[in-house]
Amino acid sequence: MEKIRIINLAKRYGQVVAADAVTFSVGDKEFFSLLGPSGCGKSTVLRCVAGLEEPSEGEIYIGETHVNSIADRINVPTEFRPIGMVFQNYAVWPHMTVHDNIAYPLKLKKLPKEVIETKLKDALHTVGLERLADRYPSQLSGGEQQRVALARALIKEPEVLLLDEPLSNLDAKLREQMRFELKDLQRRTGIPILYVTHDQTEALAMSDRLAVMNAGRIVQVGTPADIYTHPADRFVADFIGLMNFVPARILSRNGEKATVEFFGTHRLNVLDHSGLSGECVVAVRPEDISLSPAGPIRCRVEVSSYSGHLIDYKVRANGAVLRVQTPKTAIYKEGAELGLTIERALLFAARESERAVAKDKVHR
Amino acid sequence: MTASSFDRRYLLMAAAGVFVLLIVVYPLWQVLFRSFLDAGVLSLKSYQKVFSYPSYYRALLNSVWISCATAAMCMVLGTLMAFLVVRTDLPGKKTLRTLLVLPYALPSFFAAIAWIQLLGPQGYLARLFLQVFGFATVPWNIYSAGGIVFVLTVHYFILVFITVAGALERMDASLEEAARASGASTYQIMRQITLPLVLPAIMAGGLLAFIGALANFGIPALLGMRARFFVLTTSIYYALAIPDFGLATALSSMLVLVALVSMAFQFGIQKGESRFTVISGKAVHPSELKLRAVRYPLFLLTSFFVIFMSILPILSMVLTAVMRYWGAPITAANLTLQNFNYVLRFEAAQRAVMNSLFLGAVAATVAMFVGTVISYLHVKAKLRGTRVLDFLATIPYAVPHTVIAIAMILAWARPPVSLYGTLWIILVAYLAVYLPFAVRTTNSTLQQVHDSLEEAAKASGARLFPRLRDIILPLARPGMIAGWILVFMPALRELTVSILLYAYHTETIGVVVYNLQDAGYREIAAALASIVMGLLILGNMIIRRLTGGVAGF
Numbered sequence: 032m033e034k035i036r037i038i039n040l041a042k043r044y045g046q047v048v049a050a051d052a053v054t055f056s057v058g059d060k061e062f063f064s065l066l067g068p069s070g071c072g073k074s075t076v077l078r079c080v081a082g083l084e085e086p087s088e089g090e091i092y093i094g095e096t097h098v099n100s101i102a103d104r105i106n107v108p109t110e111f112r113p114i115g116m117v118f119q120n121y122a123v124w125p126h127m128t129v130h131d132n133i134a135y136p137l138k139l140k141k142l143p144k145e146v147i148e149t150k151l152k153d154a155l156h157t158v159g160l161e162r163l164a165d166r167y168p169s170q171l172s173g174g175e176q177q178r179v180a181l182a183r184a185l186i187k188e189p190e191v192l193l194l195d196e197p198l199s200n201l202d203a204k205l206r207e208q209m210r211f212e213l214k215d216l217q218r219r220t221g222i223p224i225l226y227v228t229h230d231q232t233e234a235l236a237m238s239d240r241l242a243v244m245n246a247g248r249i250v251q252v253g254t255p256a257d258i259y260t261h262p263a264d265r266f267v268a269d270f271i272g273l274m275n276f277v278p279a280r281i282l283s284r285n286g287e288k289a290t291v292e293f294f295g296t297h298r299l300n301v302l303d304h305s306g307l308s309g310e311c312v313v314a315v316r317p318e319d320i321s322l323s324p325a326g327p328i329r330c331r332v333e334v335s336s337y338s339g340h341l342i343d344y345k346v347r348a349n350g351a352v353l354r355v356q357t358p359k360t361a362i363y364k365e366g367a368e369l370g371l372t373i374e375r376a377l378l379f380a381a382r383e384s385e386r387a388v389a390k391d392k393v394h395r
Numbered sequence: 396m397t398a399s400s401f402d403r404r405y406l407l408m409a410a411a412g413v414f415v416l417l418i419v420v421y422p423l424w425q426v427l428f429r430s431f432l433d434a435g436v437l438s439l440k441s442y443q444k445v446f447s448y449p450s451y452y453r454a455l456l457n458s459v460w461i462s463c464a465t466a467a468m469c470m471v472l473g474t475l476m477a478f479l480v481v482r483t484d485l486p487g488k489k490t491l492r493t494l495l496v497l498p499y500a501l502p503s504f505f506a507a508i509a510w511i512q513l514l515g516p517q518g519y520l521a522r523l524f525l526q527v528f529g530f531a532t533v534p535w536n537i538y539s540a541g542g543i544v545f546v547l548t549v550h551y552f553i554l555v556f557i558t559v560a561g562a563l564e565r566m567d568a569s570l571e572e573a574a575r576a577s578g579a580s581t582y583q584i585m586r587q588i589t590l591p592l593v594l595p596a597i598m599a600g601g602l603l604a605f606i607g608a609l610a611n612f613g614i615p616a617l618l619g620m621r622a623r624f625f626v627l628t629t630s631i632y633y634a635l636a637i638p639d640f641g642l643a644t645a646l647s648s649m650l651v652l653v654a655l656v657s658m659a660f661q662f663g664i665q666k667g668e669s670r671f672t673v674i675s676g677k678a679v680h681p682s683e684l685k686l687r688a689v690r691y692p693l694f695l696l697t698s699f700f701v702i703f704m705s706i707l708p709i710l711s712m713v714l715t716a717v718m719r720y721w722g723a724p725i726t727a728a729n730l731t732l733q734n735f736n737y738v739l740r741f742e743a744a745q746r747a748v749m750n751s752l753f754l755g756a757v758a759a760t761v762a763m764f765v766g767t768v769i770s771y772l773h774v775k776a777k778l779r780g781t782r783v784l785d786f787l788a789t790i791p792y793a794v795p796h797t798v799i800a801i802a803m804i805l806a807w808a809r810p811p812v813s814l815y816g817t818l819w820i821i822l823v824a825y826l827a828v829y830l831p832f833a834v835r836t837t838n839s840t841l842q843q844v845h846d847s848l849e850e851a852a853k854a855s856g857a858r859l860f861p862r863l864r865d866i867i868l869p870l871a872r873p874g875m876i877a878g879w880i881l882v883f884m885p886a887l888r889e890l891t892v893s894i895l896l897y898a899y900h901t902e903t904i905g906v907v908v909y910n911l912q913d914a915g916y917r918e919i920a921a922a923l924a925s926i927v928m929g930l931l932i933l934g935n936m937i938i939r940r941l942t943g944g945v946a947g948f
Contacts, residue, residue: 083850108402109853110862116854122847126869135865136855180851187856 032059033092034191034223035080040089042075049075051247053089057191057223058239062214064226066234067244068270074195076244077227081116081193082109094190115184115222119196121176123168129155129179130164136187154182157216174205181213185220192217194226198233210237231271235259243267265379268314275320275353278381279313289378294349297328303378310381317356319375322346322363326370335365346371403859404776408784411768415787418827422802423794426651429805430644441641445649451642454630455649461544461615461626462608468548469604473555474597479697480556481563482589483684486694492560497705499553500935502888502905503546504613505924508912509708510546511537511617512715512921517722519711538622546614549704551607555600562596563589581684595664602661606654610795612891617912627653628797628891635801635895644805647798658793712928715921734922744923746900747907750818754893754903755886758825759879765826766833767841767875771867774841775849785834792831799827800895816898824892829882836881840874841867877941884934888927 035057042050050072057063065073078084080091082098085106091099093114098107124132133154137147155161158178168176177197184192194213198206214237217224228234234241235255242252243266251263262268269276279293289303293313301313322330322344330348337343342362344355348371355371363369433440445451476495480488498506513520514537521533536542566589574588612628620629627650634643686693715721716734723729738744769788773781791799803824808815814823844867852866868875890905897906904927911920 081850081854083853108858109850110856110858112854114854116851118847118851120845120847122845122851124848124851124866124870135852135857139856139861183851183855193854 033057034059034061034094035063035225036090036092037076037080038090040076040079040091041087042072042079042084043087048247050079053244053247053249055242055249055252057225059223060217060221062217062224062226062237062239064228064234064238064241065244066228066231066241066270069229071244072247073227073229073244075247077193077195077225080191080225081114082107082112113190114193115187115189115191116193117177117180117184117195117197119199121173121180121197121200123171123176123179123183125168127167128164129160129166129168129171132168132179133182133186136183140187150186154186157185157220158182173201174209177201177209181216185222189222192222192224194224196228197226199228199230206233213237235271243270245270262314262377265312265314268377268379273317273354273356275315275317276379277313277315277351277353278310279378280310281308281378284308291378294328294351297349299373299376301376301378305378305380307378307380311378312381313373314377314379315353315373316375317343317354319373320353320355321372321374322355322357322361322369323372324369326372328371328373330369330371332363332365332367332369335363337362404772404778407768407859408772408778408781411765411772412784414765415769415784415830418823418830419790420787422799422806422827423790425805426644426647426798426802429640430648433641441645444642445645450625451630451646454625454627454646455653457540457625458609458627458650459653461540461547462605464544465547465551465608466601466605468544469552469555470597470601472548472552473557473600473604474559474593476552476697476700477556477559477563478585479693481560483686483693484690485686485697486690487698491697491701494701494705495556496553497932498550498708500931501709501928502613502885502890503550503611504617504890504905504909505712505888505928506550506708507546507614507617508908508917508920508924509711510542510549511912512711512721512917513707514542519714519725520707536622538618540619540624542618543615543624543626546618547608547611549708550611550614551604554603554607555597558596558600558603559593562593566592585684599661599664602657602664606657606661609650609654609657610797612795612797612894613909617909628795631797631801632895635804640805643801647801650795651793651798654793654795709928712921713925715918716925717922718918721917721921734918735926737919738922738926741919743902744904744907747902747904750821750901751887751889751904754818754822754825754889755883757822758829758886759882762826762829762833762882763837763875763879766830766837766878767868767871769834770837770841771863774838775844775846775867785838788834789831791827796828796889796891797895799824800892803827803892803896815896816901818901821893821896821901821903824896825886825889828889828892829886832882833878836874836878837871840871840878843874844870877938880934880938880941884931884938888931 033056037056038054040050040053041048053072053076055063065076067073075084079086079099080093086099086101088101089099090097090101093112096107096113097103097105098112099105124135127135130151134147134151137150142150152161155164158181160175160178160182163171163175168179171179180197197213198209201209210233213224226234226237235258238255240252240254241258242249243258244250245266251258251267253261258267259271262271265276268274277293279291282290282292282298284290287302287304289301289307290298291301291311291313292298299313328348330346330353332344333347333352334345335342340359341356342359344357344363346353346355346369353371430441431437431439445455479485480492480495485491512518514533514535515521516533518537524530524533537545570592571584571588574584579587610628612632615624615626615629616632619625625633627646631643631646631650634646714725717730717732718725719729719731719733766788769781769784772778773785803820804815807813807820807823814820848870849862849866852862857865888905889903890909893903893906894909897903902910904923908920908924908927911917911923
């Protein structure tokens with residue numbers, strides 16, 4: 032059962048297109064993220080779902096309810112949508128105590144006092160704020176305010192929970208902790224979540240599925256593993272995780288097997304569905320490169336940095352600088368002359384500027 | 396769904412729109428329209444009249460030159476004092492500053508009354524002067540154009556002082572330090588670096604003083620009319636007494652035109668000033684100029700000046716209030732409390748106090764309420780057309796109060812809705828006068844309330860009225876209270892609007908003080924004025940305490 036369904040959503044401000052042709056759906060109990068750089072339109076989409084912005088085109092369903100339709104002139108106001116929402120700055124009302132903040136949605140429903148108090152107790156327990164009920168927001172830390180906002184969003188038992196970069200104002204340690212708490216909370220309550228973030232680690236770690244957005248459009252929808260290992264295009268490849276790009280040329284192709292040439296004379300066989308030919312770029316994850324004294328492509332270690340669970344290198348090969356991450360089995364010193372092996376690579380179309388460089392290199 | 400999908404904010408907008416139309420747009424339109432009307436047909440006859448009778452076009456010229464002279468004097472005085480108080484090591488600067496601002500807390504016609512007491516024939520200073528120098532008569536006349544410019548300057552120079560002092564405080568000290576490092580002397584730095592940098596502020600302050608002087612009624616009325624010296628505001632008063640509505644509206648339209656032109660200038664300067672990146676909001680403290688040998692002489696001079704400008708008028712008012720009669724020798728035998736006794740039992744004064752309290756409280760409450768609605772629609776809801784609403788509500792800011800009073804007579808003193816002679820017409824005029832202040836205060840208050848606080852209420856399921864009641868209004872409350880007092884206090888002492896609109900039984904405090912003074916009961920006028928003065932100074936202290944010194948007069 033789909034809990035949120037967005038069909039062909041577009042939002043324009045005058046000439047500026049904030050979102051265009053956005054289509055996706057969020058399933059029951061699903062944690063779904065919208066990921067992209069700032070200004071890509073992800074918050075606009077979320078705000079359309081919340082009813083805080085009116086779409087220029089498209090349809091939105093929340094559960095069974097048709098909340099937006101241009102054709103039927105439907106735009107259900109936010110206050111009538113079955114949503115809970117947490118804002119980037121928490122938006123905890125400073126003139127109300129923690130108790131009153133969280134109880135507010137129930138008071139609006141004019142529930143009996145006892146019912147409100149029972150539900151409130153549960154909510155405070157869920158987010159671990161029992162002891163702070165009578166405090167004012169100014170007496171709370173950022174993390175605690177965050178929990179108040181979360182409890183307030185959940186208490187009216189909405190069909191979906193909308194989260195707009197809720198962790199971006201927290202410090203690194205707390206962010207990490209809240210990430211697990213959020214995920215855990217969702218498991219326990221089973222509430223579908225639509226989550227907006229620009230932080231790819233956050234999105235990969237928490238989501239069941241995510242949509243990567245760029246310039247107002249969805250570029251790819253999939254599970255974190257899908258998107259990491261099979262980025263749909265060069266933008267996604269670059270945005271998610273680390274990626275090395277090397278200009279190359281496709282020499283020959285046999286179905287899905289392509290042979291590319293790069294760094295002058297080096298050749299590599301790549302599994303590729305794109306059907307590209309001619310100039311292209313080879314994209315390689317740092318962990319898909321291995322270093323050994325005998326590797327086929329000569330390189331020199333420029334920077335070697337120890338980061339606990341792995342070693343992070345910058346190596347120079349044929350004039351290009353590549354990021355390489357290896358397990359801690361062998362540690363090479365800066366300045367070491369080595370060879371590298373590319374174990375897995377993807378092909379993407381080259382950009383205009385890179386074509387010139389590639390040609391230049393090939394002809395030299 | 397049909398009921399809930401109707402956006403109630405449009406209901407609110409329609410209500411606010413109707414309010415602004417009735418209170419602001421329709422009355423002001425009447426002024427403009429009637430100025431082109433003669434016996435029911437469109438004509439320029441009223442304007443012809445203005446330009447063919449010397450007494451009328453001279454009023455226009457008088458207004459312009461009096462305001463120019465006032466502005467020039469204010470710029471010199473205000474800039475000088477600002478330099479001394481902000482940029483030198485003068486002792487007791489904080490106290491000086493507080494005292495300098497004091498006269499502005501009192502209505503300008505109080506200043507006129509006090510300066511008549513001091514400098515008029517038989518005035519305290521006039522008699523002192525004659526005694527000391529042995530002249531037969533004093534070489535000045537307070538009932539003259541010069542007297543008007545003098546009192547206007549004393550009242551309005553503070554506007555230049557405040558803008559220039561602000562600019563001097565915000566100026567980056569490193570600009571002067573760079574000049575010093577280049578070998579410039581202190582005098583050269585002041586002339587070549589500092590003065591050019593604060594010039595926009597001086598100009599802006601000067602224009603504020605110009606607009607203030609142009610719109611002022613009390614001072615030229617008390618000092619000029621007796622000498623048959625008229626400016627636009629007093630001519631309009633005169634034309635209404637005839638009554639000649641065509642003339643009054645033509646003069647009003649010209650007054651508004653001059654005010655609008657100077658305001659456009661002021662707006663231009665503000666825009667230009669923002670290009671001066673050197674005057675930033677940075678909290679760098681500019682260096683203080685060491686006065687060395689002239690420090691104490693200058694301190695004495697400044698103190699004398701401040702006592703002369705700020706303390707003397709107040710003392711004079713209180714002294715007159717406790718004298719048997721003004722002009723009597725100041726001896727213990729001539730002191731009395733009978734004036735206060737009389738005022739407290741004087742029926743018109745009692746009525747006036749009640750009327751002013753009622754008008755001030757109701758005007759402040761309604762203006763703040765409507766102001767909050769308009770600000771909410773403009774700043775938060777951002778509905779289409781709210782910008783126009785906001786603009787219309789701030790129009791009266793540019794309109795001299797004399798003109799607003801006439802507008803109310805034209806709009807609301809004729810059947811079918813004749814409010815003339817009631818408190819309601821004064822109330823409506825007060826609402827028009829103070830609505831811009833209310834909207835500006837609530838605008839800045841609501842701008843500080845983050846949008847997401849309201850959005851969170853929406854997401855919690857709160858409809859428009861619960862949202863306003865539970866979230867917006869409580870968060871805006873501190874600003875609304877400050878704004879309420881900022882409307883209530885000036886309304887309490889208002890003269891210009893009420894003198895044109897009052898009738899028997901609807902006098903305000905300002906009207907009673909003015910009429911007592913005009914009829915020659917100077918001691919009783921002074922007694923009532925002293926009581927009001929005490930209340931205003933007290934109220935001003937409360938506001939400054941409440942707003943942390945940000946607001947106040």
